[in-house]
Amino acid sequence: MKRRPRVPLLPVVLAMVWLLFNDSLSAGHILLGVVFALLVSATVRRLRPLPAWPRRLHVAVGLIWHVFVDIVRSNIGVGRVILGTTRRQPSIGFLRIPLDLRDPHGLAMLAIIITGTPGTVWAGHDAASNVLTLHILDLKDEETWIRTIKNSYERPLMEIFE
Amino acid sequence: MTAADVPLWAALPAALLLVCGGLLTVVGSLGLLRLDSFYARIHAPTMGGTLGAGCVLLASMLVSTALAQRPVVHELLITLFILITAPVTTMLLMRAAILRSQE
Numbered sequence: 539m540k541r542r543p544r545v546p547l548l549p550v551v552l553a554m555v556w557l558l559f560n561d562s563l564s565a566g567h568i569l570l571g572v573v574f575a576l577l578v579s580a581t582v583r584r585l586r587p588l589p590a591w592p593r594r595l596h597v598a599v600g601l602i603w604h605v606f607v608d609i610v611r612s613n614i615g616v617g618r619v620i621l622g623t624t625r626r627q628p629s630i631g632f633l634r635i636p637l638d639l640r641d642p643h644g645l646a647m648l649a650i651i652i653t654g655t656p657g658t659v660w661a662g663h664d665a666a667s668n669v670l671t672l673h674i675l676d677l678k679d680e681e682t683w684i685r686t687i688k689n690s691y692e693r694p695l696m697e698i699f700e
Numbered sequence: 701m702t703a704a705d706v707p708l709w710a711a712l713p714a715a716l717l718l719v720c721g722g723l724l725t726v727v728g729s730l731g732l733l734r735l736d737s738f739y740a741r742i743h744a745p746t747m748g749g750t751l752g753a754g755c756v757l758l759a760s761m762l763v764s765t766a767l768a769q770r771p772v773v774h775e776l777l778i779t780l781f782i783l784i785t786a787p788v789t790t791m792l793l794m795r796a797a798i799l800r801s802q803e
Contacts, residue, residue, distance in 0.1 A: 558777050613724060613751040616743060620731040630740050653787035656728075656746040659794050660787070673794060675743040 547590040547643075548582065549575040590643040592698045601694040608690070609655050616656040619676055631677035632661060635670045635684055639692050644699035651691055658683075710766035714759040721755030724748060738797055742790060749786045754779065 549572075556571035557563060583589070592598070619628045639645060649660045652672065662671040674683060706714075724747050731744025757775040764772040 555777060555780070558774060561772065561774060609750050613747050616731070616747055617724070617727045620727055620734055620744060622734075627736055628740055630737065649791065650783065650787045653790050654746070654750060654783060656750060657743050659742055660791050661794050661798060673739060673742075675740060 546579070547592055549579040552578055588642065590699070592643070594697050597694045597697045601691070601698075604690050604694075605651050605655070608686075612655050612657045616675060619657075628676045629678065630673070630675055633672045633674055633677065633680060633683055635672060635687055637663075637668050637670050637692060639696050639700070640668065641696075641699040644695040647695055647699075648687075648691055652687070705767060706763055707766050710762045714762045717755045717759035717762070721752045721759070724755065725752035728752060742793060742797075746786075746790065749782060753782055 552575035553568075553571040556574055557567060560567050560571075579589075622628075637645075637648075639648065645663065648670075649663075652658050653660045657675040659673045660670070661673040663669070664671075670687075672683070672687070677683070728744050728747030728749075731747070732741050735741045735744060757778055761773060761775045764774075
């Protein structure tokens with residue numbers, strides 16, 4: 539299989555942040571932004587020796603869309619639990635999911651996605667056994683949760699970072 | 701640049717988005733009152749932090765784009781920073797609660 543080119547994540551994001559901050563796409567700002575991004579990346583390398591080199595960015599587009607849809611849906615879900623037509627407390631619970639994803643950047647992204655979605659919070663990860671502990675607000679159907687996390691989030695993240 | 705300068709095509713959806721964002725945040729905060737355990741309450745404020753904030757930022761983008769008469773997308777930065785900071789606090793709280801309950 540042909541290996542796709544990898545993108546250095548940190549400098550690219552920093553350059554984009556610079557351009558957004560200055561709200562300008564002029565040649566001067568692009569040059570300044572690139573210089574700034576490279577300088578910061580070089581400095582940070584000492585602090586964090588493991589750079590992120592994601593691949594297959596088209597997968598990320600699908601992932602972002604999926605996460606967006608899930609955030610909207612779980613906002614409605616959590617809202618319904620809170621306003622609950624019947625005054626019952628939700629069935630909270632922990633869920634343990636064995637992961638295949640090993641890349642630290644992928645795991646960080648997974649943590650942000652899971653915690654950023656209302657109704658689920660990342661509650662721990664055992665590095666030795668690679669088992670993720672999740673806390674879920676309305677734990678009814680464990681199979682569906684496991685399938686969602688593994689198929690919609692973990693697989694694309696593995697494609698991007700590994 | 702007053703409120704009257706905002707054209708209708710931007711003002712209407714922006715107002716709608718602001719109302720939606722406000723409602724979502726209120727419901728999220730209400731969860732702090734209505735849910736009874738810490739583990740349930742930790743999920744509620746995320747509503748205001750994600751879709752609630754998203755609606756307000758989208759409204760802001762619409763209005764400033766209409767006023768400046770060119771695309772203004774500064775707000776993407778706020779989205780990015782909320783996205784990478786808010787979950788960290790939630791996870792810290794969660795881990796602290798778990799460690800305390802294990803003692």
